[in-house]
Amino acid sequence: MKKIALSLFVIFAFAAYVLYVRIIGTNVPFVVLTPEPNKPKTSLSLPKYGGNTNTNTNVTPKSKSIPTTNNLKYKDGNYIGKTIDAYYGNVQVRAIISGGKITDVQFLDYPQDRQNSIRINTRAMPYLISEAISVQDSNVDTISGASFTSAAYRESLSSALLQAKI
Amino acid sequence: MKQVQIIMGTPVAVEIVDREANQKLFDEVFDYFKYVDEKFSTYKDTSEISAINNKKNKGENTQNIFGGMSKDMKVVFELSLETKKITNGYFDIITPSGSYDTSGLVKGWAIFNASNILKTRGVKNFCVEAGGDIQVSGRNEKGEAWSIGIQNPFNKKREIIKKVYLGNNEGIATSGTYVRGCHIYNPKDKNDKLEEVVSLTVIGSNIFEADRYATGAFAMGQNGIFFIESKENLEGYAIDKNGVATMTIGFKKYIKE
Numbered sequence: 001m002k003k004i005a006l007s008l009f010v011i012f013a014f015a016a017y018v019l020y021v022r023i024i025g026t027n028v029p030f031v032v033l034t035p036e037p038n039k040p041k042t043s044l045s046l047p048k049y050g051g052n053t054n055t056n057t058n059v060t061p062k063s064k065s066i067p068t069t070n071n072l073k074y075k076d077g078n079y080i081g082k083t084i085d086a087y088y089g090n091v092q093v094r095a096i097i098s099g100g101k102i103t104d105v106q107f108l109d110y111p112q113d114r115q116n117s118i119r120i121n122t123r124a125m126p127y128l129i130s131e132a133i134s135v136q137d138s139n140v141d142t143i144s145g146a147s148f149t150s151a152a153y154r155e156s157l158s159s160a161l162l163q164a165k166i
Numbered sequence: 167m168k169q170v171q172i173i174m175g176t177p178v179a180v181e182i183v184d185r186e187a188n189q190k191l192f193d194e195v196f197d198y199f200k201y202v203d204e205k206f207s208t209y210k211d212t213s214e215i216s217a218i219n220n221k222k223n224k225g226e227n228t229q230n231i232f233g234g235m236s237k238d239m240k241v242v243f244e245l246s247l248e249t250k251k252i253t254n255g256y257f258d259i260i261t262p263s264g265s266y267d268t269s270g271l272v273k274g275w276a277i278f279n280a281s282n283i284l285k286t287r288g289v290k291n292f293c294v295e296a297g298g299d300i301q302v303s304g305r306n307e308k309g310e311a312w313s314i315g316i317q318n319p320f321n322k323k324r325e326i327i328k329k330v331y332l333g334n335n336e337g338i339a340t341s342g343t344y345v346r347g348c349h350i351y352n353p354k355d356k357n358d359k360l361e362e363v364v365s366l367t368v369i370g371s372n373i374f375e376a377d378r379y380a381t382g383a384f385a386m387g388q389n390g391i392f393f394i395e396s397k398e399n400l401e402g403y404a405i406d407k408n409g410v411a412t413m414t415i416g417f418k419k420y421i422k423e
Binding site (some may be wrong): 101102103104105107108128129130131132133134135136137138139140141142143144145146153154157161 | 168169170171172175176177179181191209217267295298299300306312313314315317318319325326328329338339340341342343365367391392395402405409410411412413414415417418
């Protein structure tokens with residue numbers, strides 16, 4: 001009887017151990033994948049290119065007093081900036097202010113060194129899918145496009161924001 | 167909750183869906199972008215990159231220049247070198263005039279780091295955009311994948327010619343010559359006006375990858391989209407001057423929700 005009890009205990013203990021290893025074994029990656037919020041995360045979602053992984057937690061800007069108009073309050077409305085002559089054409093923007101903040105910046109004019117009319121061309125690229133572009137409805141969260149960081153853009157925008165200043 | 171500020175000469179938009187959204191979070195993200203702008207803006211005489219370019223123009227020893235760099239500047243220069251390698255030399259921070267311009271990579275890097283600030287603060291559902299380059303996380307306000315429009319490069323209105331849905335924390339970046347004339351050049355052929363392709367959108371596992379590959383592949387002209395096709399974890403949508411778009415094979419999965 002004692003022998004049976006002992007061997008049952010050993011079998012049970014072994015089964016418990018296997019179960020334990022199994023659960024821990026599958027759980028570990030999950031623990032890593034969902035780190036506790038607020039804990040500085042090390043490198044899991046950060047790609048392997050190394051740099052600046054742990055500097056995220058203490059990104060104290062070095063110069064606090066950056067001259068910027070961003071924190072100012074603006075009057076609500078639409079403000080059209082000056083037309084600025086960039087060497088490749090004109091740039092003019094409109095700033096939309098709502099609730100005292102900039103909510104959108106739109107182009108009224110920008111250089112068009114490309115032809116406006118789009119010729120439909122069905123020239124096929126080898127093995128990649130080609131299609132003629134067509135306008136879709138604009139119901140999206142946000143838009144991806146080439147950046148507008150030219151000096152002319154900055155100038156037109158700052159003239160628009162100057163009008164919006166309280 | 168969405169806020170926009172003009173930093174780095176471009177609208178930076180931060181949208182936080184989580185209910186914990188508060189002004190402090192927004193300020194922290196915007197402050198980080200301002201810090202990056204102060205350091206890397208070639209438009210600012212006071213920036214570190216301008217100081218480096220001054221030294222370079224005066225013919226100072228490159229070893230001295232590199233030795234005196236701040237930690238973040240070094241990181242960006244190292245990443246630039248790495249990017250030059252993996253794009254077969256098509257990405258280069260040395261401009262035709264011989265000065266350094268890190269803007270082809272630093273915006274994506276800044277968005278990536280800004281997104282990690284939000285993640286570190288426990289925010290799960292958000293979208294950070296700077297000048298048309300975007301990092302999404304989690305879901306949008308409706309609880310759906312983030313919907314992103316690719317801008318029509320032929321129209322000055324913010325018209326959309328393709329919609330993509332990002333539900334797996336992707337980054338999306340677009341390179342083009344249509345907004346500010348030719349600001350990307352082919353480092354291997356200074357006379358190449360890169361006129362064939364007007365817009366190249368790249369979706370990657372994060373905005374840093376998407377942005378640097380979009381810039382590098384754009385400089386390859388018509389070959390750019392094939393380069394993107396050859397890379398795992400990257401998909402692309404290129405539009406040529408005739409209004410014909412070419413997409414990588416895996417791009418299809420982003421078109422349908």
